[in-house]
Amino acid sequence: MNTRNHLSYESLLQRADKSVSEAVATVGKTYRLNYHFMPQAYWMNDPNGLVFFNGYYHVFYQHHPYSSEWGSMHWGHARTKDFIDWEHLPISLAPSEDYDADGCLSGSAVVGNGVLHLFYTGQRVVDGKTTQVQCRATSLDGVNFVKDRRNPLISDYPPEGSPDFRDPKVWEHSGVWFMALASGKDGIGKVLLYKSRDLSQWEYAGVLAQSDGTQGAIWECPDVFSLGGKHVLVVSPIGREPRRVIYFVGTLDYESGRFTADYSKELDHGPDFYAFGTERRLLLAWMDAWDVDLPSKKDNWAGAFTIPRELVLDANGCLRIHPLPELRRLRKEHFSATSILLDGNEKKLAAFDLKEAGLEIILQLDMEKTTASHFGIVFTDAQSSSQFSVGFKEKGKKLYLDTNDVGSGRKGIFSATLSLQEDRLELRIFVDRSSIEIFSDNGVVSLTSRIYPSSHTLIPHVFVVDGKLEVASIERWSLAK
Numbered sequence: 186m187n188t189r190n191h192l193s194y195e196s197l198l199q200r201a202d203k204s205v206s207e208a209v210a211t212v213g214k215t216y217r218l219n220y221h222f223m224p225q226a227y228w229m230n231d232p233n234g235l236v237f238f239n240g241y242y243h244v245f246y247q248h249h250p251y252s253s254e255w256g257s258m259h260w261g262h263a264r265t266k267d268f269i270d271w272e273h274l275p276i277s278l279a280p281s282e283d284y285d286a287d288g289c290l291s292g293s294a295v296v297g298n299g300v301l302h303l304f305y306t307g308q309r310v311v312d313g314k315t316t317q318v319q320c321r322a323t324s325l326d327g328v329n330f331v332k333d334r335r336n337p338l339i340s341d342y343p344p345e346g347s348p349d350f351r352d353p354k355v356w357e358h359s360g361v362w363f364m365a366l367a368s369g370k371d372g373i374g375k376v377l378l379y380k381s382r383d384l385s386q387w388e389y390a391g392v393l394a395q396s397d398g399t400q401g402a403i404w405e406c407p408d409v410f411s412l413g414g415k416h417v418l419v420v421s422p423i424g425r426e427p428r429r430v431i432y433f434v435g436t437l438d439y440e441s442g443r444f445t446a447d448y449s450k451e452l453d454h455g456p457d458f459y460a461f462g463t464e465r466r467l468l469l470a471w472m473d474a475w476d477v478d479l480p481s482k483k484d485n486w487a488g489a490f491t492i493p494r495e496l497v498l499d500a501n502g503c504l505r506i507h508p509l510p511e512l513r514r515l516r517k518e519h520f521s522a523t524s525i526l527l528d529g530n531e532k533k534l535a536a537f538d539l540k541e542a543g544l545e546i547i548l549q550l551d552m553e554k555t556t557a558s559h560f561g562i563v564f565t566d567a568q569s570s571s572q573f574s575v576g577f578k579e580k581g582k583k584l585y586l587d588t589n590d591v592g593s594g595r596k597g598i599f600s601a602t603l604s605l606q607e608d609r610l611e612l613r614i615f616v617d618r619s620s621i622e623i624f625s626d627n628g629v630v631s632l633t634s635r636i637y638p639s640s641h642t643l644i645p646h647v648f649v650v651d652g653k654l655e656v657a658s659i660e661r662w663s664l665a666k
Contacts, residue, residue, distance in 0.1 A: 194332070197279040201250040201259055205276075213484025216619035216637060219543045220515050220664050221472070222271055222490040224261060227253050229488035231406060232462035232469050233260055234294030238301045238327050241266060244462065244469060245277055245303065246490075247291060253482040258288035260305065264327070267511050268467070268493040269666065277303065277322070277330050284309060284318050284337045291352045291406055291460065292319075297362075297384055301327050304364070306351035307337055317342075317350045319366070321384070335385060339366075343389050346370060346377050352406045355384075358439055365393055365407040367420070374404035374422055378442045390442040394418055394433065400449075401425035406460045409437065409444075413498030418444050419452060421460050428474070430458060434502045448502040454601035455586065455623070455633035458491065466496045467509065472620060472633060477595045480637050481619065491633055492615055492622055505628030508615065516662040517542060525647075525656040527560075532647040534661060536567055539641040542665035543617040546645065549657040550610040552581055557652030561585075562614070566592065567642040575614055575623055575632075576648075581605050584612075584625050586632050592639030594619075601630045609657060615664070616643070 192200070208226035217223065228249035235244050241264040248261030260278035263271045278289040285307030292305035301324045309316045318337030322330040342350040346368035354365040364379040364387060374396040379387040396404065401422025408419040416437040421430050430453060433446040452458070453470070456477075461470040469490045473479060479487045493509040525532055537544055548562065561576020573591040577584055585600040603610075603626040613624040618641065623632040647656060 194279070194281045197281050198276055201276045201279055205250045208485055211485045213481075215484055216481045217484075217486070218489055218617045218620060219539070220269075220666060221492065221617055221620065222263065222469070224248060224486055224488060225273055226486050227251065228255055228486075229261060230255070230471050230473065231291045231460035232471065232490065233291050233305065234303060235462035235464035235467065235469060236294040236296060236301070237464060238296050241327070242268065242464065243294065243301070243327060244490075245294060248276065250276060253485050253487045258290055258308075260289055260303070267514075268509055269511060269514055274328055278305060278332075282307070282332065282336065285320060289320075290317070293354045293462070295355050295357070295362075295384075297357070300325060302355070302384055303330060304353040304355050306353065308351075315348060317348065319353050319364070319387070333385070338385060339379065339387050342368060343377060345375065345392050349403045350377075354407050354409060356409065361439075363409075365409050367403060367405045367407055369396075369401070369403035369423075372402045372424065373398060374401040374420065374424070376404050376407045376418065376420065376444075380442075393437075393442060394444040394446070396422070399425070400431060408461065408463055410463060410466070412466060412496060415498060415502060416444065417496075417498070417504065418446070419461065427456070428459070428476070429453065430461065430470070432504055434498065434504070450503065451601075452504070452506070453631045453633050455599050455631070456595055456597065457620075457635045458633040463496070468494045468496055468506070470633070473635060479635075480593055489620065494631075497628065503629060506624070506631050507628045508613070508624065512664075515543075515664040515666065516545065517665050518663040520661040521659065522656075523658045525659065527647060527649045527654040527656065528652075529649065532656070532659070534645045534647070534659070536642055536644045537663060539616070539618040539638070539643065542663040543615065545662045545664050546612075546614045546616075547658075547660045548612040548614075548647070549659075550581070550612070551608065551655040551657045552605070552610050553608045554655035555580070555653060557649045557654050559650035560654045561648060562612075563646050563648055564616070564643045565646065566639050567644055568640040571639050573621070573636055573638075575612065575621070577610070577612075581610050584623070584630055584632065586621065586623060586634055588634060588636055591636050594635055594637040599632055599634065601632060603630055617664075
């Protein structure tokens, strides 16, 4: 290979692994999560392929192994059998060739003929001009990868695309391989489609789908899969505010290569959910964002994944997102109470220490007996006046997360509208040392955010404003491995 700096490819990988292993001892614990996947050290962002191979679920991710800032992208690698316990593996891809000299960007992983294939975007920047091409690396053992000598497999974008040409998502249908690629042109986000018989020779098949003009200028990290008798397209848009992941449910005509959408919605309504990977219709997403400074950087790490989530398509064509049932294995100390009527007062729950464990709360509310329009849970820092709250307004029709008074990190109020079709309303909350993930409306609505309390001891209170709140039940668990 024509490797950079005259180092062998193996030496580049070893140097990157050594950098991470030496940094592990310097990683601060202030905001390290208890039960989420994180890098051992330094920067991570997008999941790059969630795939089952040789008895394990493998996940790859964008990784900068030399600092806690975004830099020349490598592919980090880990595997798991249960999405609870993870094994970190050697770095899988490093920039080494002219075509990927400035980064091995996002992509996907598939298994074909017993071989694990990684598809990624190689990036090169010369005199301010960025070139993005599509490449492949393969492995027989799921640990050691070799770049294809024919790279780049796709060296230029089609007329409908632009130099923003990246994030290959590959899948198989009826003996043919397909590749969806992120692009955009003239302010219109697009997903471009390619097809292949052998995973090596790729033929352009046209524009799979594109924005209506309000849905972003570039559709990053596209994912396409079948679910519940329909097809689902998910994209992470650039050039749209708020910058949230969008999904479309409809039909993919493999003959024409066109996707027709019947329904679309934001996949998560929080500020820190972007770029994702799916396998077995399980989802992991990057639990951070580009537009906020991350307090963990000073501790020599940055980035984490959400808890694993299951995707289900309901009869109305709406995606429902549920925490993976295996997460129940994390439950330790348990508290429960039933039939609590709150009338202008609060229900104080026991304080918990995020240093030792995370937290899961399930709140079941009886809406027939509830007259209040505003209620929820506020988490107060035991050592300061800072707090954050999760609540409902408009008598349960709007769910919100308020982080304006939390210690540090992102400030704001983030909300979503609920269907509220049942008499009982459930609120499920996962809190870790620097994150919160909220689920409601039977999986239709979720909110994800990083939070950074001033201390690690929080006291939750169930509150109500102007009226009565009937709490059918409260359950609380500490969560730890």
